[in-house]
Amino acid sequence: MNQMTAIPAAASPLEMGRFADQNTPLVRNCWYVAGFADEISRHILSRRLLGVDVALYRTLAGEPVAVRNRCPHRSFPLAKGRLEGDVLVCGYHGMQFDPSGRCVNMPSMPIVPTNANVAAFPTAERGPLVWIWMGDPDHADEALIPDTSWLASPEWKSVRGAYHIKSDYVAMHENLLDQTHFPFLHPGTVGTPEFARSKLDVRLEDDVVVIYRALRNAPPPGIYGIPMGLMDKRVDRFSEARYVSPALHTAYASVTDNEDASGRPIKYRFNITHLITPETQTSLHYWWFNSRDQKLDDMEADEFLRTASEKAYLEDVDALEWIAQTVALDSEPQFDLNFAPDKPGLLMRRSIFERAEAEQARGL
Amino acid sequence: MNQMTAIPAAASPLEMGRFADQNTPLVRNCWYVAGFADEISRHILSRRLLGVDVALYRTLAGEPVAVRNRCPHRSFPLAKGRLEGDVLVCGYHGMQFDPSGRCVNMPSMPIVPTNANVAAFPTAERGPLVWIWMGDPDHADEALIPDTSWLASPEWKSVRGAYHIKSDYVAMHENLLDQTHFPFLHPGTVGTPEFARSKLDVRLEDDVVVIYRALRNAPPPGIYGIPMGLMDKRVDRFSEARYVSPALHTAYASVTDNEDASGRPIKYRFNITHLITPETQTSLHYWWFNSRDQKLDDMEADEFLRTASEKAYLEDVDALEWIAQTVALDSEPQFDLNFAPDKPGLLMRRSIFERAEAEQARGL
Amino acid sequence: MNQMTAIPAAASPLEMGRFADQNTPLVRNCWYVAGFADEISRHILSRRLLGVDVALYRTLAGEPVAVRNRCPHRSFPLAKGRLEGDVLVCGYHGMQFDPSGRCVNMPSMPIVPTNANVAAFPTAERGPLVWIWMGDPDHADEALIPDTSWLASPEWKSVRGAYHIKSDYVAMHENLLDQTHFPFLHPGTVGTPEFARSKLDVRLEDDVVVIYRALRNAPPPGIYGIPMGLMDKRVDRFSEARYVSPALHTAYASVTDNEDASGRPIKYRFNITHLITPETQTSLHYWWFNSRDQKLDDMEADEFLRTASEKAYLEDVDALEWIAQTVALDSEPQFDLNFAPDKPGLLMRRSIFERAEAEQARGL
Numbered sequence A, B, C: 001m002n003q004m005t006a007i008p009a010a011a012s013p014l015e016m017g018r019f020a021d022q023n024t025p026l027v028r029n030c031w032y033v034a035g036f037a038d039e040i041s042r043h044i045l046s047r048r049l050l051g052v053d054v055a056l057y058r059t060l061a062g063e064p065v066a067v068r069n070r071c072p073h074r075s076f077p078l079a080k081g082r083l084e085g086d087v088l089v090c091g092y093h094g095m096q097f098d099p100s101g102r103c104v105n106m107p108s109m110p111i112v113p114t115n116a117n118v119a120a121f122p123t124a125e126r127g128p129l130v131w132i133w134m135g136d137p138d139h140a141d142e143a144l145i146p147d148t149s150w151l152a153s154p155e156w157k158s159v160r161g162a163y164h165i166k167s168d169y170v171a172m173h174e175n176l177l178d179q180t181h182f183p184f185l186h187p188g189t190v191g192t193p194e195f196a197r198s199k200l201d202v203r204l205e206d207d208v209v210v211i212y213r214a215l216r217n218a219p220p221p222g223i224y225g226i227p228m229g230l231m232d233k234r235v236d237r238f239s240e241a242r243y244v245s246p247a248l249h250t251a252y253a254s255v256t257d258n259e260d261a262s263g264r265p266i267k268y269r270f271n272i273t274h275l276i277t278p279e280t281q282t283s284l285h286y287w288w289f290n291s292r293d294q295k296l297d298d299m300e301a302d303e304f305l306r307t308a309s310e311k312a313y314l315e316d317v318d319a320l321e322w323i324a325q326t327v328a329l330d331s332e333p334q335f336d337l338n339f340a341p342d343k344p345g346l347l348m349r350r351s352i353f354e355r356a357e358a359e360q361a362r363g364l
Helices: A169-177 A181-186 A193-196 A222-228 A299-329 A341-362 B170-178 B179-185 B193-197 B221-229 B298-328 B340-361 C170-176 C180-183 C193-197 C220-229 C299-329 C342-359
Strands: A031-036 A044-051 A050-059 A064-068 A082-084 A087-088 A101-104 A123-126 A127-133 A157-165 A201-205 A208-218 A236-244 A248-255 A267-279 A282-292 B032-036 B045-050 B054-057 B064-068 B082-084 B088-089 B104-105 B125-126 B129-133 B158-165 B202-203 B206-216 B235-246 B248-257 B266-280 B283-292 C032-038 C043-048 C050-056 C064-068 C080-084 C087-089 C103-105 C121-128 C131-132 C157-163 C201-205 C208-218 C234-245 C248-258 C266-280 C284-293
Touching: A031 A050, A031 A282, A031 B064, A031 B340, A044 A267, A050 B235, A064 A123, A123 C266, A169 A236, A169 A267, A169 A282, A169 A299, A169 A341, A193 A236, A193 C170, A201 A341, A201 B298, A208 A341, A208 C131, A222 A248, A222 A267, A222 A299, A236 A341, A248 C248, A282 A299, A282 B125, A341 C342, B032 B045, B032 B054, B032 B283, B045 B266, B064 B125, B064 B340, B088 C248, B158 B298, B170 B235, B170 B248, B170 B266, B170 B283, B170 B340, B202 B298, B202 B340, B206 B340, B221 B298, B235 B340, B266 C342, C032 C043, C032 C050, C032 C266, C032 C284, C043 C157, C043 C266, C064 C121, C080 C208, C157 C299, C170 C234, C170 C266, C170 C299, C201 C342, C220 C248, C220 C266, C220 C299, C284 C299
Parallel strands: none
Antiparallel strands: A031 A127, A044 A050, A050 A064, A082 A087, A123 A127, A157 A282, A201 A208, A208 A236, A236 A248, A248 A267, A267 A282, B032 B129, B045 B054, B054 B064, B082 B088, B125 B129, B158 B283, B202 B206, B206 B235, B235 B248, B248 B266, B266 B283, C032 C131, C043 C050, C050 C064, C080 C087, C121 C131, C157 C284, C201 C208, C208 C234, C234 C248, C248 C266, C266 C284
């Protein structure tokens, strides 16, 4: 299964043309998150996803529905209309669409016009998330929805948050794959000097980029050590981060306390789920969960983890938006330099580029 | 006079290229409203009309004057200058222009430069309106100013209002010509279900698109029935709407009460005057009047009609701006579908397209 | 030294193509002001100069440093990082640059990468100003920094101010070279009718455009007469204004009181220093000093001159921004007319055009 492949060396500007950046067409044939499940309701929500304005609502039976937020008649935004049962009624001339996007009534016409439909997008609900497929509907296979089962498991407890970020999804994934920024951008939370200097391993599992590190007999990072009560100890650490798809990055961390009062080692496990959906080429929706398998009922741990995560992720938001502004406003382009820690990011960028290129080649 | 012409059937995207939309060059050879007469005064007003910034003022004798709001010397906006009698003085270097736009003094020059003029635009005052001609000045025939004499007639009483709308004049006219939106966008005022289902007639009088409906023994719409005290009666209704020119849409409605206490039928007549001037390709100025020939001194009727009109027109403003945003932000174009009630709008769009095309062909 | 050259007559639109305007590439091989000396400190300042975002700081020894505000690795704005001694540390991955822009450490790399440098710009401090050279570094000769020695001389006393202006540096210089606007734009301060009608002389000293006027036995302008206590006298006036470079315009004025109580004529001298640095093609940074050689300790004179200067320069800011908006929003271009008083401005515009053209020809 694990397939080690050649990792790109420092690339020339010419070669960089085959690594995705903010100008690469967005990968569409992928399940992306449309929103937290509790954001989608009987109140119609409009949200731009992959450049397309989408109207999101639930049927009376609770099924999430997603259609293009633009009436095919005179382009009125359907989310400004209203629901009649499961039918979405346009607020301009009353045109009616069922959850599949099919027009079922046009009040000013004696018969229902055929082919007067609005595009509908496949959706699927998984735990606290509603997923959407904006690509070729014939390929909308729910088996391709990535696993986030821990978010709905009673063995895990999660805190969560969401941000709108004026940056592109490639830069966001690259940020998550280059953890050498932790000591500089996040000195108060996840960044420890030991971590920065530790050996990094990279592997490729098909399109999934995996990076991992192991640290024995080291101080725990504050973000996990404080809420778990381990700051006066030395622990064994293991961390793994995965670029799973354009929509998902997962990070796993374990901290093992070998000196627990029970006499037996206790392993504290954390799953960080980063859900990323491009809004446009240069902006994105971001939803995150910080999940743990210990102290599930500890509300102080909840509060600490929520606050510390928000602090760290806002530092990332600032950095990404500052960079996007710098690039957008600069009067001359710059070919960014690449160093050894950029290898996982470059693998991700090559994968996104190749997926986008394949979609363009076959006309989607 | 009435010339029935073929009405376009549902058009293909290719054919739609000959119907005006927000990208069609603006029709310039047309009298447009520059403002309410009481907006033009000895205080210089600047207003963008058909893409051109115009400085508007009155002479000492009260004649409205319109010149390009850009000094021919260093592009200073003349409306930031001041009036000396009938002469407009630039606020930068003191260059002086008479109401015809001719330079009559340049303080730093010993003699007045010739040909140092600013473009002036023909204007004409009609009742509460000042009209302007932004096209070929040789064709500025005041006989072409459309009739709005009821606005200044003692037999009619009007309430009025004005909006700036971030939409294009084609969409605005189309909104006015498709009244099947009344029950959905204006359920509280002009929209009654009977009206939506009534038979619509369309005719073309040269370039004027006329739609009309007659309804016998029907409930009156609230906007007229309430102020006239007819809500407990059934009435005969007749309504006619006219796309008169790119600058003007008029709507006429009559409500006949056959059971008046006088024993004789009483006809209540209403004229709605919609005055539309493009500001740019994607924004417009809108002035409206709601006029009636009954209960002229009834101040409660004034207040009711003003408030109800404002409510309905703001619903139109919202709809038009939502649509314009939807179209502007969408990442892929949409060819809007057309249905039977779109025929009057398509006739208007074909007329505007052909006028714009003819102007482009002859270089104006 | 003084070289009288032909002054362009009223130019045709075709000929105007060889006079700089807001579209002409910015002249880069020139010392420009980067900021007041007291703006540059151990707190890193970011400022866009000639389209380039620059990070400005001082070394521990107090030397001003200017580097491009964009990390060569992932485009993070370096001004968001921090100083460690004289070294600028990127806030994203900790990359370190010395004041020459050379990378001296990359924490995640075992050895310092070569050629991983950021562009540095030559700077020089002169009195209250820090100058920067954004052109070819091989030509950054400090001997080319224009003289502003009076700003640091004990024989002169200065008040100062600064504005950010949404206009271009060509229009700003043209404003300063055409003083016939004084009576119209600045009627309350520098504009006197006698001044507007006085004879103007123009000469060219290499690239320096000089205009001067002499007025004998005239009332003093309020801006100098009031703080010096001369308003009840008639004086001899001499004024000279110099377009020195794209970065500098100096104005000199003397007012001679022949009736001083001492029995001897007293000459009051004023130097106005206008420092102009393009931010972009359509915006600029502006710093000004009003310096005098009399009543150096008179704090009321300070306050009067500061307030009167601010009032006059804000009138210029308004005029320039109104013009820039008028030009930017107009739907059709206008070739501005030129008159006799525009000759000094046209000489300046021809000089800037030729410098820009020469830079473009040799690739910088």
